[in-house]
Amino acid sequence: MGLSVKVARSVKVGRVVGLTLVLACCACVAWSQQSTPPTPQERLERAQARVDEGNKRVQDALQMIAEGEAMxxxxxxxxxxxxKQLKQREKEHMQEAKVLLGRTSAEDKEEKANAREELKGMQESFRRDSKEIKGSLKGAMKEKRNGDKLVDRGEKKLKKxxxxxxTAKLxxxxxxxxxxERDEKLLSIEKR
Structure with missing residues (x-):
């Protein structure tokens, strides 16, 4: 009993698959009968369009490379x-720190305390400034890397x-x- 059910199911599936294939073939035949092969002029126009597309792709790749190099x-x-800014700021900080360190070794306790406070404030100011400059430096380095990547992508795109x-020109x-050859063949047939 179980075997006959399996056979019945496989026959049913086979019919569905066969019917699907028949319908697909009918659709292909109908489509092929509707479309006519392209004329020689249409083939030539398509080939010229591909050459134009190739030229456009080359120009796009060259543009990408130029943008990458500029970046x-x-x-x-x-x-x-x-x-340069960071080095200049570090140099200024070191000079100011030397002056304040000289004042911290003074005899007067009040002057020492003031010098230490100024040194602390100056160090905090330097940290903020250097952090800001380093952030800008990091952004500039990222822009340079992105430019390098863009140039690489452009070169790959140009190669393709x-x-x-x-291929299009060929x-x-x-x-x-x-x-x-077709025109020559037609002319030779007409001359006969």
Whole structure:
């Protein structure tokens, strides 16, 4: 009893699959009968459109590379500027700290206490300033890295675009050659 149920189910599934395949084939045949093969002129236009698309892709890749290089250059300049600012601020801090340290060794207790307080405030101010400059420096370094990445992506895109363009040009030449051969063949038939 169990075996006959399995056979019945498999036959039912087989019919469904077979029916689906028949419908799919009918749809393909109907579609193929509706569409006509492209004319030689249409083939030529399609090939030319692909060449134009290839040229556009190359230009887009070159634009991406240019933007990446500009971003990289800008980031490098900012890194240099912020590094210079940070070094200058550190130098100023060290000079001020030397003066205040000299005052902390004074004889007067009140003057020592004031010098220590000033030193503490100056160190806190330096931390804030250096933290701000370091944050800007970090952002500039990130911009430089992003520029590097953009250049790399642009170079990869350019490589692919050049391959696409060469393939499209080859296809265009083949299409033009086929059209010439077809025209020559038609002319030779007409002359007979």
């Amino acid at each position: 990289r250059k800008n980031g490098q300049a900012e890194v240099k500027s912020y590094t 675009a050049k391959i696409f363009l060469e 296809k265009l030449r083949e299409t033009e050659k086929q059209n010439r």
